[in-house]
Amino acid sequence: MATPASTAAANSAVKTKNTRKVDTRPFLWPSVIVLFLWMIVPLAMTLYYSVINYNLLDPSFTGFAGLENYKFLLEDPSLWTSMWNTLVLVGSVLIISVVVGALLAVLYNARFPGRNIARLLVIAPFFVMPTVSALIWKNMMLHPVNGFVAWLQSALGMVPTDWFSQYPMLSIILIVSWQWVPFAFLILLTAIQSLDSEQQEAARIDGAGPVAMFFYIVLPHLQRSISVVIMIESIFLLAIFAEIYVTTSGGPGLATTNLSYLIYSVGLLQFDVGYASAGGVIAVILANIVAIFLIRTVSRNMQKA
Amino acid sequence: MAEVILKNIKKSYGDVQVIKGVDLHIKDKEFCIFVGPSGCGKSTLLRMIAGLEEITSGELHIGGTQVNDLSPADRGISMVFQSYALYPHMSVRENMGFSLKLAKQPAEEIKRKVDEAARILKLDPLLDRKPAELSGGQRQRVAIGRAIVRNPKVFLFDEPLSNLDAALRVQMRIEIARMHHDFDATMIYVTHDQVEAMTMADKIVVLQGGVIEQVGSPLDLYHHPVNKFVAGFMGSPNMNFLESTIKQVEDECVTVGLPGGGTVSVPVKREQASVGDKVTLGVRPEHLLEGGGGDGEVSGKVLVVERLGGGTLVYASLEDGQSISAQIDGNSSIKVDDTIKLGLRNETCHVFTADGLALPQIDRHPLADVGRGSGH
Ligand SMILES: Nc1ncnc2c1ncn2[C@@H]1O[C@H](COP(=O)(O)OP(=O)(O)O)[C@@H](O)[C@H]1O
Ligand SMILES: [Mg+2]
Numbered sequence: 260m261a262t263p264a265s266t267a268a269a270n271s272a273v274k275t276k277n278t279r280k281v282d283t284r285p286f287l288w289p290s291v292i293v294l295f296l297w298m299i300v301p302l303a304m305t306l307y308y309s310v311i312n313y314n315l316l317d318p319s320f321t322g323f324a325g326l327e328n329y330k331f332l333l334e335d336p337s338l339w340t341s342m343w344n345t346l347v348l349v350g351s352v353l354i355i356s357v358v359v360g361a362l363l364a365v366l367y368n369a370r371f372p373g374r375n376i377a378r379l380l381v382i383a384p385f386f387v388m389p390t391v392s393a394l395i396w397k398n399m400m401l402h403p404v405n406g407f408v409a410w411l412q413s414a415l416g417m418v419p420t421d422w423f424s425q426y427p428m429l430s431i432i433l434i435v436s437w438q439w440v441p442f443a444f445l446i447l448l449t450a451i452q453s454l455d456s457e458q459q460e461a462a463r464i465d466g467a468g469p470v471a472m473f474f475y476i477v478l479p480h481l482q483r484s485i486s487v488v489i490m491i492e493s494i495f496l497l498a499i500f501a502e503i504y505v506t507t508s509g510g511p512g513l514a515t516t517n518l519s520y521l522i523y524s525v526g527l528l529q530f531d532v533g534y535a536s537a538g539g540v541i542a543v544i545l546a547n548i549v550a551i552f553l554i555r556t557v558s559r560n561m562q563k564a
Numbered sequence: 565m566a567e568v569i570l571k572n573i574k575k576s577y578g579d580v581q582v583i584k585g586v587d588l589h590i591k592d593k594e595f596c597i598f599v600g601p602s603g604c605g606k607s608t609l610l611r612m613i614a615g616l617e618e619i620t621s622g623e624l625h626i627g628g629t630q631v632n633d634l635s636p637a638d639r640g641i642s643m644v645f646q647s648y649a650l651y652p653h654m655s656v657r658e659n660m661g662f663s664l665k666l667a668k669q670p671a672e673e674i675k676r677k678v679d680e681a682a683r684i685l686k687l688d689p690l691l692d693r694k695p696a697e698l699s700g701g702q703r704q705r706v707a708i709g710r711a712i713v714r715n716p717k718v719f720l721f722d723e724p725l726s727n728l729d730a731a732l733r734v735q736m737r738i739e740i741a742r743m744h745h746d747f748d749a750t751m752i753y754v755t756h757d758q759v760e761a762m763t764m765a766d767k768i769v770v771l772q773g774g775v776i777e778q779v780g781s782p783l784d785l786y787h788h789p790v791n792k793f794v795a796g797f798m799g800s801p802n803m804n805f806l807e808s809t810i811k812q813v814e815d816e817c818v819t820v821g822l823p824g825g826g827t828v829s830v831p832v833k834r835e836q837a838s839v840g841d842k843v844t845l846g847v848r849p850e851h852l853l854e855g856g857g858g859d860g861e862v863s864g865k866v867l868v869v870e871r872l873g874g875g876t877l878v879y880a881s882l883e884d885g886q887s888i889s890a891q892i893d894g895n896s897s898i899k900v901d902d903t904i905k906l907g908l909r910n911e912t913c914h915v916f917t918a919d920g921l922a923l924p925q926i927d928r929h930p931l932a933d934v935g936r937g938s939g940h
Contacts, residue, residue, distance in 0.1 A: 457649035460616050465663035465714070466637035475662070479653040 302543065308536035315530035328537035338538070340513045341521040342545065348432060348517055349496040355436040356492060357485055360443025365473060367444075368451045378448070385441035393505035396434045397423070427507050427514045434502050439495075443488045450484035451477060486557040493553055497546050518542045566627040566640070566717035566750045567592050568613065573622035575608055575774075582608055584774040585622070590752065590767065595744045597753045599761040600771035601797070606754040607722055609771070613752060614643050614720050627717050637663075642711035643720040646727060648703045650695040650710075656682075657691040660709045681709045684746075701732045708743070721753040725760065737763060758798050762786070770794050780932075787929035792920040795846050801877060803914075804852075804888045806845045806862075813839055816926050818915055820845050822908075823882040828860030830913045832923035837915075846914035846922075849877070852890040854898075858907030864888060866902045880904050 312324045332338055367378050384392065400407050401422040409419035422430045454477065462476050500519045503509055509516035509524060516524070522542060526535025568590040575583035582605050590596045598606040611617040613624060615636035624632050631639045650659050657678055658665075664674040682688050685705045695703055704724060711719055721740070725733045741764050744751050755761055761768050762782045770777040770785065770793075778785060778794045789795035795803050811827050812819035818837055819829040828845070837843070856863075864880035867887070874894045881887050890906050898904060915923045 455647065455649065457645045457647050458651060460614075460636075461643070461645060461649040461710075462651070462662070463616065464614060464636040464641065464643050465710075466666040467662075471666055476651065479651075482653075 305536045305539045305543075308532055309540050311533055313531075313533040313536075315532060324533060328533045329541075331534065332537045332541065337513055337516065337521060338541070341516045341518050344428065344513070344515060345497065345517040345545075347428060348435065348499060349493060351432045352435045352439055352496055353489055353492055355432070356439040356443040357447075357488060359436070359440045360488070361447050361478075361481060361485070363440070363444045364447035364451050365477060367448060381444055382441045384437050385439075385445070387438070389438065389499075389501035390505055392438055393434055393502040396430070396437070397506045401430055401433075423507050424511055427511060431499075431502055431507065431515050434506070435496065435499055439492055442492065446484050446488050447481055450481050454480050483560055486560045490553050490557050493549060494546075497542075497549065518545065567625070568596075568718060568750060568752065569623075569625040570609075570613075571623040571625075573609070573612060573624060574620045575605070575612060575617065576620045582774050583612070583620075586774075586776055588769060588776065588779065590750060593748050593750055595741075595751045595753065595764060595766045596769060597755060597761040597765035597767070598769045598771055599755055599758055599797070600777075602756055604771045605774040606756070606771055610643075610720055610722055610752060610754050613718075614641055615639050616643075640717040641720055642714045642716040642718075643722065644704075644707045644711050644724045646723040648695075648707040648727075650703060650706055652695050655692050655694055656687060656698070656706050656709075659695065659706055660713050662710070663714045677713050677715075678709075681712045684712070685709050700728050701736065704728065704736060708740075712743075712747070717750065719747075719749055719751045721751065723755055724753075726755070726757070733760075740764065759800060762798065768798075770797060781934070783929060783934075784932040787932050788922075788925055789846075789914065790922055792844060792846070792916045792922070795914055795916070795922065799848055801849045801889055801891065803846045803848050805916075806847075806882075806886055806888070808843055808845045810837055810839050810841045810843055813837055818923060820915060822860050822862050823864075823884040823886055824862050826860050826862065828908050828910055828913055830910050830915050830923075831926045832915050833926065835917075835923055837917060837923060842918050844916040846916060847908055847912060849889045850875075850891040851909065851912035852888075852892070853907035853909070854890070854892040854896060854904070856905035856907045859910040860908045861905060862888065862908070863903060863905045866898060866900050866904050869898060869900055878904060880906075 309328055310324055310326070312320050312322050312327075314320050363381060367374065367381065371377075387395070398405065401409075403409050403419050403421040406419070406422075408422070412419045420426070459472065459476060462472055467475060498519050499517060500523065503515050503517065503520050504523075507515045509520045518538070519542065522535050522538040525531055525538060568588075570586050570588040573583060573586045574581065586609060598609060600606055608617060612619050613626075615631070615634060619632055623630055626639055626641070636643075651662065654662065660678045660681060661674040664677060678691070679688075682691055685708060687702070687705055687709055690698060690702060690706075695706065698706065704727075707724070724740075725736050728736060737760060740751075740753075744764075753760075753764065765782055767779060768782055768785055769779050772793055778790045780788070782798075785794055785798045789798065792805065796805070806823060808820045808822065810818060811821050812829075813834050815834060816831060817829050818832050818834055819827050820843055821827055822845070830845075862882055864882040866878055866880050868877075868879040870877040870879075872894065875891050876894055876896050876898065878890045878892060878896075878898060879887065880890070888906065890904070892898070911925075911927060914925075917923065
């Protein structure tokens, strides 16, 4: 959280050294302060709630709880399950969206009639609201009776699968990937378009076929953009909620409960604000650990390129 | 043996024809330069030879085989691009060895060939650097090294020096000429800079608007341009063109009027020319004699004097208002507003008819048909 501010400060320090001796830092303070308050107030409140007894169903149960909430939470096996689910969900969607996005980008960079319309269609899922896309998948695509996939399966003489109860996590990954492939596609397509055409021609003369061209020329060129895609997607994927809420409600059992859904379920289904806040704090810590690693790798990649 | 033969090569983009039928025979080990103004189709022609652009119609032969349908990698060519087109994420060594790696050559073999090329180009200390850590001249060398390593039959260059500064350009020019001498390979080189063409080529191909205007040795084009375009394009400073009319015609001599009333008799074939025709008299600035004399004379008022040390460039306005430039002695004391007399020698004059074609000269320049190097 402090990283953007500190890089900004570092940048301004470099500038003042290099150019005229004007201290530009005061001009940064207003936005830095607003951003800091924006972050710190909710965080402080969450921290506060996480150390008191606060259950909406039981107003008499009050007072300082110390680390009780955390203790309960860390002993609760559902926390670990949901952490694991979060990692599986984020990891799979990242891999799928980057791989499929890169392949589509290469494909749609080639010239063919109707290319612009085709590109628009690939990007379209990104503009569908998560709740709506989850409903589309739930009721029109994967529904065991009315769904398109079920229809396909019975047309082929197979027994329709009840996706959300038999393969709940896979279904969620499918839906979320469907939404995020367009994003990766868009970023990687613009990156491919910026690839120097003479470089590709030189590689053709050097004897590179399509496969060698992809792995030796295109992919290294995309490295930076892939880092950016991974970083931005991770931030959003860690907080996936609507898709789970609309389709599986975290189930069956805990099969599709990720951290944000767990916090919601303890906070608003069991009405335990203190407990949910403790979960929130843990989610923040987890997100920051991921963020530190990501920002480090990404900035290393950026410097390298 | 790597002759390159183009037979009626044409290229169209949609309805627009950019190469309008090129016939050309480039001999084995020849240094052939395509020169012409920007947009005349030099790059397109070169890229068709490389296989990067499809040939719309016509035949292309390299080393005795027709290569129209071969991929760039199978044509036995290497190309050096204007932007160098190095692979930014690979080291110099990997850049140079890339083609061999794709050809699945053993690692020691690749190393040996890259080291060899690096030694020739004095790139040894830079082999582990990335292209971003090199200067323009060094990148250029790596690009050339990458071409050498493939050991091609034909080297192709597309304006390889135009991103370098003037001093480096002269140096690389010499190195490429040297390389041609050492490698004994056929080279085809594209440039818009006629000085590069004059200094390096065995054979210059002057292109304009997708057609060949003239093919010849540098001195052939300099002394015997076939039309006004080639005459004006080759040579620096540019040839003077004076509007004139024909006063008298004999079989091997055409006499044209000069501004100020004089005449000069130029030893050219008369062809269709007749007395009274409007023509253009062409004479190079370096062929004008300060102080008059020669076979004809003009005089004018000096407008600008450029002193280059070794020579002096004088721009003057003639009596009938036409302008002329002359390259005269570096020690001339001529000043602006002086009157200058300039003499013309008849064998250095060119006569162009109204449609821009030169009347052919009777005498060939003794060096016009002599190649530069050995082996021709
Ligand atoms: N891909 C293309 N599509 C349409 N026209 C092109 C294309 N490439 C080149 N041209 C046209 O062909 C002509 C010759 O281009 P080029 O060979 O690059 O010229 P030069 O290298 O002599 O400057 C130009 O008029 C250019 O506009
Ligand atoms: Mg060009």
